[in-house]
Amino acid sequence: MAGHQTYEEQKALVFRGLMLLGFITLIEVTIAWFAKGHIVHSIKFSHGFGHYLYMLLMVGFSLYKAYFIIFYFMHMASEVRGLVLSVLLPTSLLIWAIIAFFQEGTSWGHRREIIKEKNEEVVKPVPASQPQGYLIPGAQLFPLRG
Amino acid sequence: MAETSVAHAHDKHDNGHDVDQWDGGSHVPFKASYGKLMMWYFLVSDAFTFAGFLIAYGALRFSMPTWPEADFVFASLPFLSGHYPLIFVTIMTFVLIFSSVTMVRAVQEGARENKNGVVFWMFLTILGGASFLGCQAYEWTTLIVHENVSLSQDPFGRHIADGVYLNPDGSEAKNAEGQLLGFEKDDSYLLHMHDGTPSGIAFHDMNKPGEKMANLEGTKIKYTSGAYAGQITEAPAGPRAFGALFFFITGFHGFHVFSGVLFLSIIAINAASGVYAARQNGYEMVEKIGLYWHFVDLVWVFVFLVFYLL
Numbered sequence: 001m002a003g004h005q006t007y008e009e010q011k012a013l014v015f016r017g018l019m020l021l022g023f024i025t026l027i028e029v030t031i032a033w034f035a036k037g038h039i040v041h042s043i044k045f046s047h048g049f050g051h052y053l054y055m056l057l058m059v060g061f062s063l064y065k066a067y068f069i070i071f072y073f074m075h076m077a078s079e080v081r082g083l084v085l086s087v088l089l090p091t092s093l094l095i096w097a098i099i100a101f102f103q104e105g106t107s108w109g110h111r112r113e114i115i116k117e118k119n120e121e122v123v124k125p126v127p128a129s130q131p132q133g134y135l136i137p138g139a140q141l142f143p144l145r146g
Numbered sequence: 147m148a149e150t151s152v153a154h155a156h157d158k159h160d161n162g163h164d165v166d167q168w169d170g171g172s173h174v175p176f177k178a179s180y181g182k183l184m185m186w187y188f189l190v191s192d193a194f195t196f197a198g199f200l201i202a203y204g205a206l207r208f209s210m211p212t213w214p215e216a217d218f219v220f221a222s223l224p225f226l227s228g229h230y231p232l233i234f235v236t237i238m239t240f241v242l243i244f245s246s247v248t249m250v251r252a253v254q255e256g257a258r259e260n261k262n263g264v265v266f267w268m269f270l271t272i273l274g275g276a277s278f279l280g281c282q283a284y285e286w287t288t289l290i291v292h293e294n295v296s297l298s299q300d301p302f303g304r305h306i307a308d309g310v311y312l313n314p315d316g317s318e319a320k321n322a323e324g325q326l327l328g329f330e331k332d333d334s335y336l337l338h339m340h341d342g343t344p345s346g347i348a349f350h351d352m353n354k355p356g357e358k359m360a361n362l363e364g365t366k367i368k369y370t371s372g373a374y375a376g377q378i379t380e381a382p383a384g385p386r387a388f389g390a391l392f393f394f395i396t397g398f399h400g401f402h403v404f405s406g407v408l409f410l411s412i413i414a415i416n417a418a419s420g421v422y423a424a425r426q427n428g429y430e431m432v433e434k435i436g437l438y439w440h441f442v443d444l445v446w447v448f449v450f451l452v453f454y455l456l
Contacts, residue, residue, distance in 0.1 A: 010254045018247045022240060029236045032455050036217050038231055041355035046332060055456055062451040066444055073250050073440045083176035083183070087190055094197050098204070105205030112209065 017072060021065055028061050185434045189441045192402075196445050199398065200452055203391045210385040214302035216454045218334035222288045228358060229350075235454050238281045239446065245274025246443040253436040256429025261417060264429055268414040271439065275407040282400050286393070294339040297393060300384035301337040301344065305329050307372035311347070314364035316378075321360060325353045331372070335381060337365060347381055392453065399449055402442045409435055
């Protein structure tokens with residue numbers, strides 16, 4: 001516990017936490033309304049740079065909220081270094097998990113697109129006089145490459 | 147033999163009286179009691195479970211060409227009809243933040259050995275947790291009963307290209323003022339489901355931004371741009387994985403809130419009956435359940451991020 005703080009300081013921290021978390025949440029939701037075109041209907045951050053900026057902001061705010069909850073509400077800030085590291089270091093493995101699995105998910109999407117394209121592909125019938133996929137008389141089986 | 151002296155050393159300890167000690171030794175790992183440390187490591191493992199769920203959600207979402215738009219899906223308020231994007235879930239977030247704050251107060255009062263303070267603030271925390279569960283029950287009911295989302299059915303879709311809505315007879319649909327009912331790429335719609343088949347479609351009229359939703363019989367649309375220009379098709383349902391991911395992840399979080407309320411109640415009753423006052427350890431049990439309760443709030447930060455904000 002944060003034994004070094006006075007009771008008044010502790011109560012001030014609680015009030016600060018309430019204001020901070022509430023305020024950040026309000027900012028997040030306001031930005032979300034704005035970015036999705038609910039405030040000014042002609043402005044939307046749904047594509048390109050604006051969308052990336054929006055996502056980055058939201059992730060940043062959430063990470064700050066998480067940091068505040070862990071370090072001040074859960075008193076991680078006043079625990080010894082070993083405890084902090086033994087909790088945070090294993091969790092940092094998740095960074096790689098996120099990169100790897102999001103990459104993988106994107107790849108599933110691409111494959112699904114290819115399969116869909118191939119399924120919808122219309123194959124033109126080839127006249128019997130121009131056979132394809134057979135050995136054409138006189139043609140080299142494996143053309144030599146220069 | 148060597149063992150004899152070790153056993154003898156153990157005999158010297160008066161076990162079970164000092165809760166700060168793990169086995170009677172005078173050194174405690176990380177200067178934290180056994181219970182508190184184990185709560186931290188339980189929370190680490192729980193964080194990995196949640197992370198597994200959320201990463202699966204991200205991977206599946208990234209693999210889909212479209213994903214339901216949060217501010218279209220989550221736009222209901224109790225007792226009010228109309229479109230209020232993200233308002234209700236913001237209220238839910240505030241309920242959880244408040245209950246987290248009251249929990250901090252309970253832990254602080256515990257450290258001062260103030261029994262009444264602990265019980266009072268824990269009571270408010272329990273109230274907050276129960277309110278959150280009530281909000282979640284409303285949210286789930288809206289989705290399941292009124293909007294027909296299920297584990298394998300998602301009536302919330304988004305258009306993959308620009309186009310127009312069609313009447314059942316194949317003509318282009320118009321609103322009461324005679325304006326064409328069109329849509330742009332990424333616009334959202336909700337299919338009206340009857341016995342598993344879509345019978346109609348609800349969407350925002352582009353001509354009147356911010357107003358109530360327009361409804362059409364039939365679900366035919368015609369694309370006017372992109373690779374599908376000219377194609378007439380049924381408006382497709384959204385990604386099937388959406389419902390399963392939403393209900394499993396928010397359900398797993400809700401289950402944590404539920405068990406949290408249960409344990410908070412038990413510990414509040416114990417605190418009120420003076421069990422922890424007798425232990426004279428600064429209400430450590432309250433501190434431990436406090437760690438768990440803040441963790442539930444912490445997880446909600448990320449559930450809120452990925453399901454409602456992004």
